[in-house]
Amino acid sequence: MRPASAVAPLLLAAAMVAAFPRGASAAEASPGPATARQVADVTRGLQSQPGFIDVWRDTTKGRVLLSVGVLEQPFLLVSSLPYALGSNDVGLDRAQSGEMRMVHFEKHGGKLFLVQENTAYVANSADRDERAAVRESFSNSVLWSGDILASDNQRHVVDFSSFLLADRHGIAARLAGAKQGSYAVDLSRSAVLAGEAKAFPDNVELESLLTFAGPGQGDFVRQVGADPASLSMRQRISMVRLPKLENAGGWQPRVYHPYSGGFDTSYFDFATPLASSIDVHWQVRHKLEKTDPAAAVSTVRKPIVYYVDRGAPEPVRSALIEGASWWASAFEKAGFKDAYRVELLPEGVDAQDIRYNVITWVHRATRGWSYGNALTDPRTGQILRGAVTLGSQRVRQDILIAEALLAPYGSNAPADRAKLAEQMALARLRQLAAHEVGHTLGFAHNFAASRMGNGSVMDYPHPILKLNAQGEVDLSNAYGVGVGPWDDYIVNYIYGDFGHGAQEAAALAQLRAGARAAGLLYSSDQDARAPGASHPDGVLWDFGPDTLKTWDQLGAVRQRALQTFSTDVLPDARQIGELEARLVPVYLLQRYQGEAVARLIGGGEFDYTSAGDVKAGIAKAGVRVTPAAVQRQAISRLTDALRAEYLALPPNVLDVLTPPAVGYERNREYFLTRMDSVADALSITEAGAAQTLGFLLDAGRLNRLAWQHARDAQQPGVPELLSQLLDKTWRRAAIPASVTGGEAVQLSANWVVLDSVLGLLGTGKLHPQVAAEVRQSAVELAQWLQKNPGKGTTAASRQQAASHIVAYLKDPQSVKLRSGWPVPPGAPI
Incomplete structure (x- = not known):
């Protein structure tokens, strides 16, 4: 993944950065005002660490003193966590780096101030006044101040401990953001680790033990904390030339x-x-x-x-x-x-x-x-x-x-x-x-x-799965070896030595042209992570040059794996309840490729490029819409995945699923159950249906689909998609008896479909005319259900569904739609 802590833009300074002087004067003077006292007097008996900034360790009092010799010269400051929390959900990991800031020291009266420069706005000019005009237009931030303990030959000694004992990494904010409660540093249980302080010619490394006091009621801190109300971690502060x-x-x-x-x-x-x-x-x-x-x-x-x-x-x-x-x-x-x-x-x-x-x-x-x-x-x-x-x-x-x-x-x-x-x-x-x-x-x-x-190794790789000649699952070549052609290109483009100026620009343009000609496609995070993203190639965890063929290939693997699923998937020493956790990735095997199939619906390719490359014929402007025939095949594949024949579990799976053994419990890796500890086949069905519908019925996708149809009537439109969806669910014929629990499974999926369709109307994300088409489809479904009441269990659901639609369309506030059906996590794999 891209780094979680993005680095802030900093000033392109024209001046060179001066070194901080080292060492301390041997001269001494009688004590006086803080700014008049000499360094040797204040640092007597302390362990010296000369370097980029001189450091003195006071292990007796638990202090770190700094000697600052150059003021108003920028350097870099970054935090990290040598010892951390251990919760993926909170996101405070061992060795995690924080935001890098550019800072400098200023002296005002008897204090030193550590100031973060506002480096998003600069003037890279030789004109001092022009630079000052920008600097004075935007606010800096004072991060810390401390009394000057001693001064000698323009060097100023300060006790930096209070800076180190503050939450500089944003730990409390991360805990609050994860809904774990309000935590704050307890100074009585925190300490500067003076013995860990190190100074080198180009960097200083300082460390502290921070204990955060809080309510201790959040699930994540209760999972990992020895005492969730008292979380102790270490914070590293690096100061870098x-x-x-x-x-x-x-x-x-x-x-x-x-x-x-x-x-x-x-x-x-x-x-x-x-x-x-x-x-x-x-x-x-x-x-x-x-x-x-x-x-x-x-x-x-x-x-x-x-x-x-x-x-x-x-x-x-x-x-x-x-x-x-x-x-x-x-x-x-x-x-x-x-x-x-x-x-x-x-x-x-x-x-x-x-x-x-x-x-x-x-x-x-x-x-x-x-x-x-x-x-x-x-x-x-x-x-x-x-x-x-x-x-x-x-x-x-x-x-x-x-x-x-x-x-x-x-x-x-x-x-x-x-x-x-x-x-x-x-x-x-x-x-x-x-x-x-x-x-x-x-x-x-x-x-x-x-x-x-x-x-490229910079893609997210789904294991390449297939069936061998004997019909068995083959994963012998699941992952590639070595970097790929895209990786060779980016190393050459970003690091290659091509001279400077126009010579470099021409060489880089030639590289881009060669990569385009070789068919090296590029789509990154901003066009890949949203459920309704449009680029059909920018998909996480898919594989293969043909999305639909890979969907079919994985479907065959899924079917085989479900047919052979048994207690043989578990090592003998494991408790039998783990069978359900191992069913999850098999049942949802096509979840990522399903997203890729959805990208074909209302999809369109486009290039990351510049105006110059478009004019030079290296790349293309605009969006190239996915062909109508491909879109219709994609609609067919995904709507088929909402049929009982796809969603129902076979008897060999249903007959071996066992509740977790004593001493164990369900966790997020299991399907939801509304049957106490017993595996819930209907909740499993709902999870499978919700996984597909979350991509198929994205509002942005339907808006694009409607616009593509408006420009070209040969393209499928929203009514066509919804008609096929409802024909394969609510309006379908009887389910074959060979499908175990087929009627119940289909009805479970149908209700997920209905609330998902109606839920679109309440998002406020559909264009009015698109919302009108969705509303009309719902009206027509209600009319069909009333005219075709069915029998038995199906009759009860059809009657209630018709009333549900009519009531919601009349007064949405009077009907509570279900949403957010829990699907066990898949990524990262």
């Missing part, structure tokens, strides 16, 4: 392009020429310089090195090193020899030291997302540190999915089948390591790369 800005012949920032495949850092520059945009964007990337700039392939002055957490066990550790190392080949192709490598973190090294790029193996109470943060100097986009967080439970989820598909624990199962599950999970872990490191190298998601098979 800004990199020197290069002269014209050195390493330069690279202008961001939407088709680069990378991240950008940006700010508003009011000093740009009047005809130019003030919105300036730089490409985010590590500083990488050839030792021989004239050579096509050269070694580099300083390689990019990533270190793997020593806490990762084998075989995980080796998989992480192997997968993260895949990027080396792309750097080699881009002309950088031995420029990138991955190693095990040396023993004793502080993994939170901001000088190291680290891949951290993080434990949480539940499975959750992994992510990579690129901490940058946003004046130029230069990456200062890569910080990767990999959740340890994801690999176990992959094993669970594989075991549920293979049923490897039966007496007749081949001896190596269980090993296949672990092999698949490690293959996924290699890809995950490469993916998250990619973010810290400056690379964005590309969810369209799955159209090219193993097109």
Whole structure:
């Protein structure tokens, strides 16, 4: 994933940053006013840590003193969590990095002030007054102030402890945002860890123990806290020297392009020429310089090195090193020899030291997302540190999915089948390591790369599943190996050495043209995550060049896996209630490909590009609508997934599902049940129907569908979609007797359909004419139900459904619609 803490845009300063003086004067004077006392008097007996900013450790009193020698010169400040909460839902992970800020010290009277600069608005001008005009137009923020304890030769000593004892990482806000209650730092149970303070030539590392007092009633803190009313974590504060800005012949920032495949850092520059945009964007990337700039392939002055957490066990550790190392080949192709490598973190090294790029193996109470943060100097986009967080439970989820598909624990199962599950999970872990490191190298998601098979590790990969010649589930090649063609392109585009100015711009344009010609598609987060997103290629977790063929392929795998589902999916030592948790990924196997099918409905392709590339014929402007025939096939596939034949569980599954054993309980990985502890086939049906309808009946999708039909009558419209949906659910003929519980299953799905359709009218997101078409479809359904009352259980539901529709259309406030049918989590896989 893209880093959870986006780096704020910072000032592109013209001046070089001066070093902070080191050391303390040996001279002493008698005590006087704080600003007149000498440094030696205040720091006597304390442990000295000379560096970027001199630090004195006062372990006796639990204080950290700083000596500030240069005022009003910016540096970078960032927080992190060496010890954290362990809850994926709250999102406070071990080694998590916070927001990077640019700050400086100011002196006013007898105090020093730490000021955060407002760096979203700048003037990169040689004119001091022009720069000042922008600086004075926007507010800075004072983060802290402290009394000056001593001054000597323009150096000022302050006790920085109160800064370290404040919540600088936003822990309390994160807890409140997760609805865990109001927490605040309890100073009586918090401490500055003076013995952990370190100073180096370019960075200072300071740490504190913070205890947060709160109500302790939230589910997530109760799950992970030793005492949920008293949460103790460690906060690291890193103070980092800004990199020197290069002269014209050195390493330069690279202008961001939407088709680069990378991240950008940006700010508003009011000093740009009047005809130019003030919105300036730089490409985010590590500083990488050839030792021989004239050579096509050269070694580099300083390689990019990533270190793997020593806490990762084998075989995980080796998989992480192997997968993260895949990027080396792309750097080699881009002309950088031995420029990138991955190693095990040396023993004793502080993994939170901001000088190291680290891949951290993080434990949480539940499975959750992994992510990579690129901490940058946003004046130029230069990456200062890569910080990767990999959740340890994801690999176990992959094993669970594989075991549920293979049923490897039966007496007749081949001896190596269980090993296949672990092999698949490690293959996924290699890809995950490469993916998250990619973010810290400056690379964005590309969810369209799955159209090219193993097109990019920056896509989210669904395991490639198929049936072999014997009709058995085959996952031997579930995940790709190595980086793909898109990855080679983005490394070359973002890091390649092409000179400067017009020469560089021409080379990059040629790269973009070549990538387009090779069919390298690109679609990222903003066009992929919304349920109603329109780009048919920008889909998370899909695979294959043909969405509909992959849907059918996965459907065959799902059917086979349900037919063979048994107690053989569980190792002998596991409690029998876990069968239902393993049913979830099998029953919902097509959930991600279903989203891909929905993208074809009201879908349209478009390019990330610039006006210049469009004019040059490199890319196209506008939206290219999905062909009508393809849209109709997609509608047919998804509406079929709401029929009892698809949603009903076979007897071999129903007959083995068992409530959790004593000492265990249901959790979020199970389906909801309204039958106490017993598995609820009707709630399972509702979850399956809700999964499909959430994408099919998105308001934005219906609005696009209506507009496409208005422009071209050959395209399907909203009435056609709703007619097919209702024909296959409420208006369908009797369900075959061969479908177990078929009538009850279909009625459960029907009610989800009805409330979903009516719920569209209350969203306020439909255009009025589209809402009119939805309303008319509901009216026609009510009339049909009244004319076709049916028999038995079906008759009762039809009668109530007709009344339900009439009452809702007359007075929506008088009818409570059901919504938000719980679907067990799928991602991340």
